[in-house]
Amino acid sequence: MSPPPTSVLTRAGALRRSPFARGVGAMLLGHAGRAVLQGLSFLVLARALGADGFGAVSAVLAVVALAVPFASLGAVHLLVRAVVREPQRAAAEFAGAAAVTAGGGALATAVVTAAAAWLLPARVPVLVIAAVAVADLVGSLLLELAGGVCTARGRMLRTAAFQLAFHGLRLAAALLLLAGPLASPLTTWALAHAAASLLAALAVVALVRRDLGPARADARRYLRQWRDGLLFSCGLASQAVYNDLDKAMLARLSTLEATGVYTAAYRVVDMALTPLRALLATAYPRFFAEGAAGLAGSLRVARRLAVPALGWCALASLALLLGADLVPVLLGESYAASVGALRALAVLPLLKAAHHLAADALTGAGHQGVRTAWQAGVAVGNALLNLALIPSLGVAGAVVSSLVCDGVLAVALWCVVVTRRHSTPSAPARRSAASPPGG
Numbered sequence: 418m419s420p421p422p423t424s425v426l427t428r429a430g431a432l433r434r435s436p437f438a439r440g441v442g443a444m445l446l447g448h449a450g451r452a453v454l455q456g457l458s459f460l461v462l463a464r465a466l467g468a469d470g471f472g473a474v475s476a477v478l479a480v481v482a483l484a485v486p487f488a489s490l491g492a493v494h495l496l497v498r499a500v501v502r503e504p505q506r507a508a509a510e511f512a513g514a515a516a517v518t519a520g521g522g523a524l525a526t527a528v529v530t531a532a533a534a535w536l537l538p539a540r541v542p543v544l545v546i547a548a549v550a551v552a553d554l555v556g557s558l559l560l561e562l563a564g565g566v567c568t569a570r571g572r573m574l575r576t577a578a579f580q581l582a583f584h585g586l587r588l589a590a591a592l593l594l595l596a597g598p599l600a601s602p603l604t605t606w607a608l609a610h611a612a613a614s615l616l617a618a619l620a621v622v623a624l625v626r627r628d629l630g631p632a633r634a635d636a637r638r639y640l641r642q643w644r645d646g647l648l649f650s651c652g653l654a655s656q657a658v659y660n661d662l663d664k665a666m667l668a669r670l671s672t673l674e675a676t677g678v679y680t681a682a683y684r685v686v687d688m689a690l691t692p693l694r695a696l697l698a699t700a701y702p703r704f705f706a707e708g709a710a711g712l713a714g715s716l717r718v719a720r721r722l723a724v725p726a727l728g729w730c731a732l733a734s735l736a737l738l739l740g741a742d743l744v745p746v747l748l749g750e751s752y753a754a755s756v757g758a759l760r761a762l763a764v765l766p767l768l769k770a771a772h773h774l775a776a777d778a779l780t781g782a783g784h785q786g787v788r789t790a791w792q793a794g795v796a797v798g799n800a801l802l803n804l805a806l807i808p809s810l811g812v813a814g815a816v817v818s819s820l821v822c823d824g825v826l827a828v829a830l831w832c833v834v835v836t837r838r839h840s841t842p843s844a845p846a847r848r849s850a851a852s853p854p855g856g
Contacts, residue, residue: 447577
């Protein structure tokens with residue numbers, strides 16, 4: 418057999434040496450490892466608690482997820498933008514962002530605990546709600562912040578290591594359910610989950626502070642950027658609504674068992690998106706760097722990512738269709754209804770890839786406002802569809818709402834990108850490129 422053409426060997430060698438390719442590999446390691454650890458935690462919880470108990474966990478996680486974007490006022494996105502454009506300020510920016518995140522997360526925990534106790538069925542313990550809230554609104558957000566500053570500085574392997582350690586400790590908390598009969602398995606897991614999350618988050622923050630060097634935490638610098646932060650938060654909140662509101666509404670308008678069935682199917686789809694997340698997370702700083710010159714620049718980044726992103730998601734959709742019958746085999750017969758839900762949701766990876774590429778192109782060029790407006794509109798539509806469909810259709814209503822909203826968002830955002838592709842950067846983007854955010 419003849420050797421490969423020289424051009425192919427040259428390209429392969431260049432790809433191996435490419436910082437971006439190495440970054441994708443490192444992020445894929447982190448995201449894949451996280452997906453495996455989360456998948457094992459999901460498997461343990463789903464089997465140990467059954468569809469009804471897992472539905473309770475899913476409902477709490479969904480309500481908490483709705484508050485996550487506002488807990489830190491978009492601090493991680495402001496941090497990445499600042500460090501990409503002014504690397505010498507990394508220590509000060511991280512210190513300020515960590516202060517905002519810790520304080521905002523603690524406040525959000527109190528608010529969410531009170532709101533969820535009213536919204537969810539009475540048999541979901543308040544202690545469980547509070548523990549899950551502090552784990553995600555403080556622990557997860559501090560981890561995200563530490564990973565964000567490492568990603569902005571090109572240290573993808575460290576970001577991956579943080580994710581693996583964090584989710585490894587969370588898996589250890591879930592494995593407590595297998596230790597033997599527990600008087601209150603749900604509460605035991607929630608407390609262990611919170612302790613593991615906070616311990617891991619504090620450890621990674623300490624490591625990043627040591628790496629960056631000492632700096633005074635100037636929270637006011639971040640708070641002065643509240644408009645940009647609010648736009649990031651609103652966009653993420655809208656995304657959380659059409660990703661998670663259906664689970665909270667199923668718990669309120671249907672049953673906890675239906676919530677467990679639907680969440681199991683949705684979680685499998687979510688795990689299939691792991692390579693897409695790794696690709697987008699690695700490229701995220703590039704959207705800001707090239708988008709500083711206008712939408713045409715960030716659109717070039719999106720086009721380069723389109724083939725691997727859509728190619729993977731097409732394979733993932735096919736695998737979900739063919740492998741749906743394995744769900745009750747792995748999780749138990751109480752999840753038999755998840756098979757049909759998973760097959761119906763199998764197209765979601767393609768829809769999500771399409772709208773994430775367009776959304777990140779808009780954000781990188783300073784058009785976060787229009788992205789947020791569309792996401793908010795779709796979020797409202799998602800809530801109304803769920804309200805109309807879930808009481809009569811249950812899980813099927815949540816599936817229809819999810820597919821419609823993700824499809825509409827993908828089409829709408831790409832229409833915006835196409836119509837604005839020759840525009841110059843917006844005023845906030847120009848200011849960010851020339852001076853410190855909020856300066």
